[in-house]
Amino acid sequence: MGEPILKIRDLHYAYGNGTPALNRIDADIYEGEKIAVIGSNGAGKSTFFLNANGVLTPDRGEISYRGTIINKKNLKELRKNIGIVFQDADNQIIASTVMAEVGFGPMNLKLPKEEVLRRVEEALTYMNILDYKDRPPHYLSGGEKKRVSIADIIAMKSEIIIFDEPTAGLDPLNTQMLEEVLDKLGSEGKTMLISTHDVDFVYRWAERAIVFSQGKIIADGTPLKIFQSEEILKKANLKRPTLMEVYDLLVEKHLLEDTKAYPTSTQAFKEMLGNM
């Protein structure tokens, strides 16, 4: 697998009121990984993201990006290469036209104007919202704002993209749009971290899952492994994906042979049933 892009060691962070939000976090992120970050509300996922991007400064521990330890001086390097799509697009969108909004990140990178314009155009085309270019964000719908907030990060060409609960508040159609975008980014080899409460999504999309509970990472491995461990599920208050439940139910009723080969998609499940 080679060297990790992002290496996090012994990270501690506490908010102003003293309660620790992150406690001894260790994680390595490798290129092209599709990682789901799961855990209940307040488990520390968002705080972890803000630390990983350098907005929050850890109280202890170190983050290295491509072998370089991050300090105050090269902080910008970290922010440039790790983009966050925030949960609430309304807390992210700052400019008054879609074009200026998507250009905000690249402008902060002090790129020449032609390059900024090119990137904006590219990101808007990528998200299929080139028509909205001159529209103000306050006349866009929730789903449209979400697309803008993703285009924001695509225009920055960051190496790792973090999505903080991207499906929250989206309708099924927009959720599907989002998954298509994720697939597209995945097929281009983009490294992605997504926090979510949707275990079915984790099960079908992620290659790796990191489970947070009370500011600690309690598990890190393939979704299949994690969802098979009763202990982890109980500790993190997680449910098992529907597909796994159904599989076990069929095994229990002796309708299916127990090979422990859980299907990862409805399609695979269909094939499995067809082979019987």
Add this chain to the structure above:
Amino acid sequence: MNIKEKGFFISITAISLLFGILPVANAMHIMEGYLPVGYCIAWGAICIPFLVVGYLSIKKTIAANRKSITLFAMAGAFVFVLSSLKIPSVTGSCSHMTGTGLGAILFGPAAVSILGIIVLIFQAILLAHGGLTTLGANTFSMAIAGPFVTYGIYKLCQLLKVNKYVGIFLAASIGDLFTYCVTSAELALAYPSATGGVLASALKFLAVFAPTQLPLAIIEGILTVVIIMGLETYAKPELTKIGFFGGNK
């Protein structure tokens, strides 16, 4: 009553009836184009020292803590939105708070002068309330004179150990009344009465706007108290955190 008198009487009645029905304009913005050019410039010039002090104070706070720029901006947006909310009323008339009194108590009058002029610009551009040539006069009455009086009375009441809520009520309503008096004076200076001069003209304007502005001042006072009481119940930590704004202690 001769014929001319009769006509005059009828038109006055018609006009006053019309006012009873028409929604009342937001606070007391002097309209675009209403002041002669000399007054536009003069009022603008009077505002400048206050604005410079406000600008420097905001700049200092932001230099010390960069994060406060979004807080200042939110405070400005809050004053705008608060002043655009329709106050619940029995008669269905449309009245609004100025919100700058509350702003002065929470953030201090210097910062409010800058936020106030920005709010006034947006009110002119987005809502067609007030205007750009009358910006100086409106800024002086609404973003400087009113807030400074409010803040002064608020501090005085603290010093005299008056009940806090009574103090806030007095500060907000007297600040509102002062704004209304200053606006009337601004109008009177530009349009003195032919027979009685500036003073008579000021009395005319005070009288004409009194029916809407006097109750509004009381309402502003009551609502400011209600809002601060709410803030104290829900937002003790937030209020202590914005201590650098001048605080609410």
Add this chain to the structure above:
Amino acid sequence: MSTIALKGEHWDGHTHGDGINHRHHKIRHKHGEGSSIDFYAYASNIRDWNPAFKVSLSMLTLVLSIVLNNPYVSLAVIVAMGYLTIIEGGLSIQAYLSILMIPISFILLGTITIGIDFSTQPIGQYNLHLGFFYVFTSLAKLKIMFFLMLKVFAAISAMEMMSLSTPSSEIISVMQRVHVPKLFTELMNLIYRYIFILIDVNIKMRNSANSRLGFCDIKTSWYTFGKIASNLLIVSFKKANAYYDAMEARCYDGDLIFLEEDKKVTTLQIAKAAVFVSFLMLLWGFTR
């Protein structure tokens, strides 16, 4: 008049909370949204004219109509600005008139206050004896009143030409170019964006309060109003923090710079504007 206004309230009792849509504003673009002027600015056909050109033309016209103080100039300005906004900009006449009428109560009250005077003698062409004194006005005064109203409408139409065709963010960028202090324009940019966010929050809180009978009588209404306002302030503080984090995450380092599109101004536009301004000056010269 009153029935129309009442009907307006009935249609969308749930939207008048934003307060920005004035009651006599019957034209609405979308449910419960903020300023209609802002909405029209984005929809205007002359939105892609160079903003600096529009702002300068509007300001120059505004200043001229006040400085020249001449009824003919005022009429010419009203016609020309109406033409730009309605014919070139494509705004409906109804919408335009409803926006010009927003300050009507102030204009009427203010102008009449200027027009009438009190005296112990029956002077002026029109007077009315009220016990101890006379209320009077004269033909000359009525003329002044009428001209003043013309001037006010000329000024408003000049200003509205700008605000009905130029989104605020573009106006702010013009201010930046004429070296208004940077912190000031940065605050304006942020405030402009936040206004719409807070309006949204307010509408949601108001609806939820309304659904729980928060506005059942006048006393409750005031309490609810106050509570919503204080909550709005708390929400805005929290959002301010979240916003700053999101800005920093995209490499913001204290300099707020936005991408702008260059909109070219044509020689023809400048020539037309020059002709218009010279026409106003000549008109003033001849009718002085």
